[in-house]
Amino acid sequence: xxxxxxxxxxxxxxxxxxxxxxxxxxxxxxxxxxxxxxxxxxxxxxxxxxxxxxxxxxxxxxxxxxxxxxxxxxxxxxxxxxxxxxxxxxxxxxxxxxxxxxxxxxxxxxxxxxxxxxxxxxxxxxxxxxxxxxxxxxxxxxxxxx
Amino acid sequence: xxxxxxxxxxxxxxxxxxxxxxxxxxxxxxxxxxxxxxxxxxxxxxxxxxxxxxxxxxxxxxxxxxxxxxxxxxxxxxxxxxxxxxxxxxxxxxxxxxxxxxxxxxxxxxxxxxxxxxxxxxxxxxxxxxxxxxxxxxxxxxxxxxxxxxxxxxxxxxxxxxxxxxxxxxxxxxxxxxxxxxxxxxxxxxxxxxxxxxxxxxxxxxxxxxxxxxxxxxxxxxxxxxxxxxxxxxxxxxxxxxxxxxxxxxxxxxxxxxxxxxxxxxxxxxxxxxxxxxxxxxxxxxxxxxxxxxxxxxxxxxxxxxxxxxxxxxxxxxxxxxxxxxxxxxxxxxxxxxxxxxxxxxxxxxxxxxxxxxxxxxxxxxxxxxxxxxxxxxxxxxxxxxxxxxxxxxxxxxxxxxxxxxxxxxxxxxxxxxxxxxxxxxxxxxxxxxxxxxxxxxxxxxxxxxxxxxxxxxxxxxxxxxxxxxxxxxxxxxxxxxxxxxxxxxxxxxxxxxxxxxxxxxxxxxxxxxxxxxxxxxxxxxxxxxxxxxxxxxxxxxxxxxxxxxxxx
Numbered sequence: 001x002x003x004x005x006x007x008x009x010x011x012x013x014x015x016x017x018x019x020x021x022x023x024x025x026x027x028x029x030x031x032x033x034x035x036x037x038x039x040x041x042x043x044x045x046x047x048x049x050x051x052x053x054x055x056x057x058x059x060x061x062x063x064x065x066x067x068x069x070x071x072x073x074x075x076x077x078x079x080x081x082x083x084x085x086x087x088x089x090x091x092x093x094x095x096x097x098x099x100x101x102x103x104x105x106x107x108x109x110x111x112x113x114x115x116x117x118x119x120x121x122x123x124x125x126x127x128x129x130x131x132x133x134x135x136x137x138x139x140x141x142x143x144x145x146x
Numbered sequence: 147x148x149x150x151x152x153x154x155x156x157x158x159x160x161x162x163x164x165x166x167x168x169x170x171x172x173x174x175x176x177x178x179x180x181x182x183x184x185x186x187x188x189x190x191x192x193x194x195x196x197x198x199x200x201x202x203x204x205x206x207x208x209x210x211x212x213x214x215x216x217x218x219x220x221x222x223x224x225x226x227x228x229x230x231x232x233x234x235x236x237x238x239x240x241x242x243x244x245x246x247x248x249x250x251x252x253x254x255x256x257x258x259x260x261x262x263x264x265x266x267x268x269x270x271x272x273x274x275x276x277x278x279x280x281x282x283x284x285x286x287x288x289x290x291x292x293x294x295x296x297x298x299x300x301x302x303x304x305x306x307x308x309x310x311x312x313x314x315x316x317x318x319x320x321x322x323x324x325x326x327x328x329x330x331x332x333x334x335x336x337x338x339x340x341x342x343x344x345x346x347x348x349x350x351x352x353x354x355x356x357x358x359x360x361x362x363x364x365x366x367x368x369x370x371x372x373x374x375x376x377x378x379x380x381x382x383x384x385x386x387x388x389x390x391x392x393x394x395x396x397x398x399x400x401x402x403x404x405x406x407x408x409x410x411x412x413x414x415x416x417x418x419x420x421x422x423x424x425x426x427x428x429x430x431x432x433x434x435x436x437x438x439x440x441x442x443x444x445x446x447x448x449x450x451x452x453x454x455x456x457x458x459x460x461x462x463x464x465x466x467x468x469x470x471x472x473x474x475x476x477x478x479x480x481x482x483x484x485x486x487x488x489x490x491x492x493x494x495x496x497x498x499x500x501x502x503x504x505x506x507x508x509x510x511x512x513x514x515x516x517x518x519x520x521x522x523x524x525x526x527x528x529x530x531x532x533x534x535x536x537x538x539x540x541x542x543x544x545x546x547x548x549x550x551x552x553x554x555x556x557x558x559x560x561x562x563x564x565x566x567x568x569x570x571x572x573x574x575x576x577x578x579x580x581x582x583x584x585x586x587x588x589x590x591x592x593x594x595x596x597x598x599x600x601x602x603x604x605x606x607x608x609x610x611x612x613x614x615x616x617x618x619x620x621x622x623x624x625x626x627x628x629x630x631x632x633x634x635x636x637x638x639x640x641x642x643x644x645x646x647x648x649x650x651x652x653x654x655x656x657x658x659x660x661x662x663x664x665x666x667x668x669x670x671x672x673x674x675x676x677x678x679x680x681x682x683x684x685x686x687x688x689x690x691x692x693x694x695x696x697x698x699x
Contacts, residue, residue, distance in 0.1 A: 016488035016514045023495070070480060073634060099483045102476055120487050124494030127487070 006139045009062035010036045011043040011079065012097075013071050017120070021066065021097075024131035029139055035062065040074030043067070044082060047089055062092055064138045067114075069098040069105055077108055084113040091145050093138060221251070226301070226328035229308060231321065234259050234275055243328055246301065248294035259326075264290040264298065279324050282306055288331070299332040354430075354451040360444050362386045362408065374430075374453055376423030387449060393421040404434065411436055411444050417454065428455040481525055485518035492518075528654040531587075532661065540581045544692065547576040547621075551610050554589035561597040565606055569593075572611030576619055580690035584662050591655045592623040592683050601628030601678070619691050622684045629679040635672045659685075666690040 008025065012018040018036050025034045037043045043065075046053045053059040065083070069076035076096070083089045093115040098105065101119045109117050118134065121127045176184065220227060226243025228236055239254040247254075247262045260268045267289045278285055282305035293299045308325040348355050354371035358364050364382045372378045375391060382390055392401060396419045407414040413435040420430050430451040437446040492511040499507040551571055555562070562569060578585060593608060600606045609624040630638065639660045663670045663685045670685035 014484055014488070016492070016518055017484070019514065020488075020491045070477075099480050099487060100476070122483065122487055122490055124490045127491055128494070 005031050005033050006063035007033045007035060007060045008135075008139070009043070009046060009065045010034055011038075011040065011065065011067045011071065011076065012036065013038050013068060017068075020127065021131060024128060025135060028132045029135040032063075032135065032139055033060070035060070038072075040071040040076060040079045043071075043079050044074060047083065063144060065092055065094045066097045066134075067094055069096060069100055069109070077112060080109065080112045080114055093142065093144065095134065095138065097134075226326075226330070228259065228326040228328060230259060230279070230305075230324045230326055232279055232324075234272070234279075237323055246293060246299060246328065246330055247291055262291045264292065266290075278303075278305065282324060288335075299330055300335045301328045302331045303328050354453075356382075356387060356449045356451075358387065358447045358449070360446065362388070362447060364390075365446070371451070374422075374428075374451060375420070381423075391420040392418075393425075393427070395419055395427060396421075404432075408434065408436070408447065411438075417458070420451070428453055429458045430454060478529070482522065485522045485525075488518035489515050525654075528658070532654060532658050540583060542579050543582050544577060544579050545582050545585065547578060547612055550578070550582075550586055551589055553586055554593055557586075557590050558593045558597065561594060562608075565597050565600055567597055567600065567606040567608055570607065570609045572609070572613075574612050574614075576612050577692040578687065578690045579692045580666060580687070584665070585687075585690065588659050588662050588685070589623065591659045595655055595683075596623060596625035596627060596681070599627045599630075599681070600625065603627055618686050618688065620684050620686055622682055624680065624682040626680040629674045629677050629681050630672065631676050632674070635674065638672065639670065663687065 010018060010021055012021065015038075018038075022034055022036070025032055035046070037046050042052070045051045046059045047062075049056060049059050067076050067079060071079070076098070080094055080096070083092065083094055090113070094113075095116040095118060096109045096114050097118050097120060099120050106117050116138075118130060121130060221241035223240060223242055226246055227238075227240040228243055229238040231237055236254045236257050236259055239251050241251055244251045244254055260271055263271060271287060271289055274285075274287055278287060285304070287303045289301055289303060291299050291301050303326050305324050305326040308323040349368050351368065352370050354374040355368040356364055356371055357366040363384050363386055367377070367379050367382055371382075375382075377390060388401065388404075400416060400418050403416065404414045404418075413433070415433050416431075417429055418432050419427055421427055431454045433450045435448050436444040437448060439445050492514045496508065496511040496515070499511055548571070555569060561567075589610070593610070596608045597606075603626055605626075607626050610622070611624075612619055612621045614620075639656050660670050666687040666689040668686040668688055668690075670683065673682040673684060674680065
């Protein structure tokens with residue numbers, strides 16, 4: 001890390017779940033900047049700096065993308081495929097964070113080059129532990145290419 | 147006399163001596179010269195007689211051989227021979243016939259032929275026998291005879307008059323006899339009956355059957371073929387099923403597969419889209435089998451087609467329903483799990499915030515929990531509605547289109563008033579027959595949706611109506627709300643699909659409407675020029691619209 005605060009792009013349509021992630025990152029990873037978009041189309045707009053996100057100041061390049069799969073408008077899997085086939089975006093780690101534990105979803109996500117696949121635990125302490133470890137791993141230990 | 151004279155039967159010599167004694171001939175005394183001459187002459191006569199005798203014996207044995215040969219021919223003929231008198235009594239029978247009825251030739255003589263017949267055939271035979279006997283030419287009688295044991299055989303009788311030919315029990319040479327030829331046609335008869343049954347099956351089966359020659363030109367089709375394809379035999383003879391029944395939408399790969407199988411002399415089994423004479427398409431299960439001659443050459447093809455359009459349709463619908471169900475279970479597990487995750491998480495936060503007495507966070511935590519619990523409740527209720535659409539049917543009633551719209555507007559009046567929506571209903575009307583409460587759900591949901599997605603529109607407006615398009619009545623609910631981009635227009639009818647993450651819906655409303663429309667064999671689609679351009683939902687209800695003539699232009 002080069003000292004700048006890491007940017008995490010959270011793509012999550014459920015406001016309550018976004019709030020849970022926001023609280024955890026505020027508690028455990030206060031140095032990070034959490035940017036939240038509520039659907040797949042907004043995620044793409046953010047990454048390509050279109051529409052509401054044309055201002056680079058409002059859409060800093062993320063260090064990590066947390067991506068839900070079931071999203072309105074453009075589906076999470078579509079967003080993943082777009083990122084991973086774009087030479088300018090494909091090196092950004094994408095962690096799938098979803099309620100679905102379905103085998104088909106996992107297979108499709110990894111086939112589309114997701115970097116990790118996490119299922120939101122129903123149990124609260126486990127959810128908290130997951131978010132803490134996730135931030136620690138991807139924001140502290142993991143080295144991204146420049 | 148030579149020694150050979152001793153071989154003559156002594157009785158003959160005795161007879162000759164006796165005859166000589168009776169004749170009282172004078173004894174004649176002869177000179178030795180004369181005696182010598184006479185002995186010579188007698189010797190010559192004797193030799194001549196012996197030669198003659200030899201010839202006679204040869205002739206006799208030849209005659210015997212000939213007689214034996216004819217007897218063999220008679221007895222071993224491949225058909226039964228019978229000589230019947232005018233009363234139908236057997237005067238003579240050959241071995242073949244005796245074998246048929248399991249008796250000896252000698253046993254048969256003197257018996258009535260009817261004695262060997264099955265009961266029902268006796269009367270028939272007797273009724274025809276006189277005419278058969280008097281002029282048998284060109285006539286034939288098939289009778290069932292009792293054979294060996296329980297065996298029954300069918301024998302075809304033909305005959306000719308046998309005149310002036312006395313049999314062993316036939317003292318009167320002028321008493322006429324009938325020479326009857328009995329041919330065992332049991333197997334042929336069975337084969338014929340089998341063939342008859344088969345042709346009955348082919349002619350009357352509901353499967354379409356065609357028979358082609360080796361070059362696949364049609365020789366015969368059954369009635370079901372005509373019913374299925376619209377072509378009768380006259381129209382198809384000499385043509386190939388391929389040129390008649392296949393069309394633009396028939397899968398070329400299937401056609402190639404059929405050709406390859408038939409070229410290789412193999413059968414084919416598969417499904418193929420076929421064309422009726424009038425151009426309509428239907429699906430058939432097709433079986434084609436080659437027919438070979440004794441040398442293994444393909445001489446014909448027999449094709450059987452079964453109309454599986456309905457079955458196939460049902461199968462596709464079932465597959466679609468299964469896919470929908472699978473998707474449904476997947477989605478429901480996601481959509482029910484999501485609020486549960488929320489509730490558990492904020493319950494955890496609530497504990498922490500209570501301990502810290504953080505009033506602001508406590509209120510926020512409870513809001514999230516309440517919203518999640520509400521979402522779950524709403525989801526369960528709508529799921530229940532959705533499952534009811536398929537299960538609980540009220541008896542169909544007649545209801546006017548206007549009446550349904552008015553009631554839908556009453557049910558949604560709160561939302562309409564809050565948003566200040568102007569509602570316009572057209573003049574056109576229609577009468578529907580169906581489950582009133584289900585039909586009502588269509589307009590209620592569509593109006594609710596229009597109100598919900600009115601967006602920033604300053605003068606919101608909803609138009610509800612029905613119009614004629616060709617032969618059909620098309621209903622519509624049009625608004626000037628936020629609209630929907632063309633690429634999402636199909637997606638919104640899917641289960642749990644929401645376009646607006648901020649909306650409070652569960653994503654089941656339009657899926658429910660679509661299911662009701664499909665229940666009445668209708669279609670539903672969406673027209674919108676895009677975001678901010680308003681939305682028009684159109685749908686048809688063919689099985690609920692009472693009078694189709696209303697839809698005529």
